[in-house]
Amino acid sequence: MRLGLVLLCAGYVLSQFFRAFLAVLARVLEQDIGALPADLAFASGLWFLTFALAQIPVGAALDRIGPRRTAAVILAIGGGGGAALFAMATTPLHISIAMGLIGIGCSPVLMASYFIFARMYPAAMFATLGAVMIGVGSLGNLAGSAPLAWAIGAFGWRETIWGLSLMSLILAAGIWLTVEDPPRIISDTKGSVLDILKMPALWVIFPLLLINYAPAAGLRGLWIGPYLAEVHGATEALIGTATLVMGLAMIAGSLAYGPLDRILGTRKWVIFGGNALSCLALATLALWPQPGFVTAVFLFAVVGFFGLSFPIIMAHSRSFVPPHLAGRGITLLNLISIGGVGLMQVATGQVYRAMADPAAPAAQPYTVLFGFFAALVLIGLVVYLFSRDRLD
Secondary structure (H helix, E strand, C coil), rough: CHHHHHHHHHHHEEEEEEEECCHHHHHHHHHHHHHHHHHHHHHHHHHHHHHHHHHHHHHHHHHHHHHHHHHHHHHHHHHHHHHHHHHCCHHHHHHHHHHCCCHHHHHHHHHHHHHHHHHCHHHHHHHHHHEEEEEEECCHHHCHHHHHHHHHHHHCCCHHHHHHHHHHHHHHHHHHHCCCCCCCCCCCCCCCCCHHHHHHHHHCCHHHHHCCCCCHHHHHHHHHHHHHHHHHHHHHHHHHHHHHHHHHHHHHHHHHHHHHHHHCCCCCCHHHHHHHHHHHHHHHHHHHHCCCCHHHHHHHHHHHCCCHHHHHHHHHHHHHCCCCHHHHHHHHHHHHHHHHHHHHHHHHHHHHHHHCCCCCCCHHHHHHHHHHHHHHHHHHHHHHCCCCCCCC
């Protein structure tokens, strides 16, 4: 099982890479196939939306057939096939379809790990184990920054994506061979996603769960690239360095969040405090959209560090879900979080399209975009104040 978890983590590294690599590919995709930032925002949004929509069948499959077959089959077909289509793309539409398929392919990997944690490890360890998985998996963020820029220069972007398709198939085969399914729970109590949605304790967590990851994922996955290029005139190498810095901050933030609930004896206030600081950094970018390059990258890193509260919000939410609904519960929560990212990517693409004006300052659309993210996080925080703290 240890090797199986290692390979699931490797699959999550790939998932993190795919959700973040468009920021570095943006310029070459525009040059080669005419994909504009708004097109890539739509494609990125499709990745997150298909990923989110797949969570319901993935949750049922985890409970019924286990994580081994669920993760291996979907990763092979969606991840391997979607990356192959991406490598052959000749229009922005092809990129969008490929990203949708890749989103489905990546959808079971993290949840398969979380299912194993929920079923086979003590509840008090869930946040820490989840944070370690997120932190290590976020190495994919790093691979999708400066190393990707190097690979594109050395091999070409199509050849690089073909390699990722092959890697997806190899990882899927490894997961099939090494992951062990936890023993099934035989319960007289029937249940479904609707039973989880009936829990009032979760409804005051859902708004923050919907938005907390969206700014970090959206900025790192796409907007940091066009922003630095258009507002600061950054080259691909500088953009690669900036995305690397933000990716490192996201890893550090995920690992930092993991044990804090046990150290401080609270989940609620760790989550609230971290997201408040992320909101403050976003508001600063909105009010001061043209700081120096270094200051801008620092603020992106702050958003990345404090915006990675997903594992601990998952732990807070999961504590209200009964064991026999563990698979459906964690995938529903993931649907809300990743679905929020997808919706925000599509929405911010429309914001950019509406606000972009060749006669206006280059920073104009980004002022509105950063303010949009900040306002949504603030709304989520206000509702979250009514949540009940829980550590078990």
